Amino acid sequence: MVKHIFLLTLIAFCFSSLNAQHNTSKSAENAFLGAWSLDIEEGKVGWLNVHKDQGYLDAELMWEGGSVLPVGHIYMADAKTLVVTRTFAANKTNKDGSERKHISTYTLRLKKVSDHLVGKLEGPRWGGGGEVSTHCFGSRMPDMPSAPNLTKVKYGKPIELFNGTSLSGWSIIHPDHKNGFSAVNGELRNEPVQPSGGEHVYYGNLRTDREFGDFNLKLEVNVPEGDNSGIYLKGIYEVQVYDSYGKDLDSHNMGALYSRITPSIAAEKPAGSWQSLDITLCDRHVTVILNGKKIIDNQPVLGPTGGAISSDVLAPGPIFLQGDHGHVSYRNIVLTPIK
Helix, strand or coil, X not given: CHHHHHHHHHHHHHHHHHHHHHHHHHHHHHCCCEEEEEEEHHHEEXXXXXXXXXXXXXXXXXXCEEEEEECCEXXXXXXXXXXXXXXXXXXXXXXXXXXXXXXXXEEEEEEEECCEXXXXXXXXXXXXXXXEXXXXXXXXXXXXXXXXXXXXXCECCCEECCCCCCCCCEEECCCCCXXXXXXXXXXXXXXXXXXXXXXXXXXXXXXXXXXXXXXXXXXXXXXCCCCEEEEEECCCEEEEEECCCCCCCCCCCCCCECCCECCCCCCCCCCCCEEEEEEEEECCEEEEEECCEEEEEEEECCCCCCCCCCCCCCCCECCEECCCCCCEEEXXXXXXXXX
C-alpha cells in the first residue's frame, strides 16, 4: 500500500514538473510575441513580427534592406533565448559552366531584457570572405490606431519642397556617397552613372532638411524603362517607384508600400511617361492615388520598410528619394502637413 501511494505521488510529481516546464516554455515564448522595430548597428533598421501559426512559433523579418520575408526557422533555444534564421538561395556557376544552388543561412539570437530585445545576427559575409556579426536592439511596436477618418482631417499650408532650380532644402543622407541628383529644367533628376571600368560608385539618397509628421504629398515622377527609385515617408516607409507597366499586381510595383501593401489595381503608365502620385500618411495609415486612381485606401503600415533610416514610427521624419538604384526624374513636389 505504501509502495502504491509512493508510485502515485511520483507520477503526480512528474506530471506537475512537465506542466511547469510546459508553462515556463509557453511563458518564455509569450515574452517575444508581437511586432518589434530593430535598431541595427551603423544606423540601419529592421523589423520582426513573432506570432503563432497552428500552435507553433512563426515570424517575418526585415533586416536592413529588401523585403519583409518569412523566416527560415524560429525556436526557443532556452527559456531566455529566441533564435531566428533566414536563408538565402542564389545560383552559382561551376567551373564547367553548370549551375548549382548556393545556400546562405544567417542566425539571429535574441534575449529579452526588460521591455526590449538585445541580439546579434551572424552569418557568412555576402559574396564570401569571412563572417558578419551585427548587433541589434529591439523595441516593441506601438499599438496600431484605428483608420483615421480622412474626411475630417485638417491641413496646414502647402510647402513646395523643390523650387525647380536648385537642391536648396535637400541634402545627401550619407556625405561619403556621391550625389546623382541635380535640378534640370524644373526637374529633380537622378543620374547614377557608373564608370565603364573600376570600382562601383555608391550614389546617395536625397532627403529634405525639414522633417514632418503626417501629411499629404503630391508629385510627378518619370521612370525610364527598367529603372526604379523610391519615395520614403518620414524616412521610414517606401512608396515604390518602378517601371512595372503591364506587370501583375505585386507589393513591389509602382505605388506599392514596398513589400507590405500591394496596390488594389494597376494604374501605371508606360516607361518614360510622367505619372502623378498623391500620397496621404495619417496615423500610420497610407492612401496612394496613382494617375488619378486610388490603389491603396487608408491601409495600416505595420512597420518600417527596407532602407528606412529611422525605427521610430511616431516621430517626425524627412521625405527622402532613393538615389542608389536607377535613373528617375521628379517635379512639382508639394507637401501639405496635417494639423
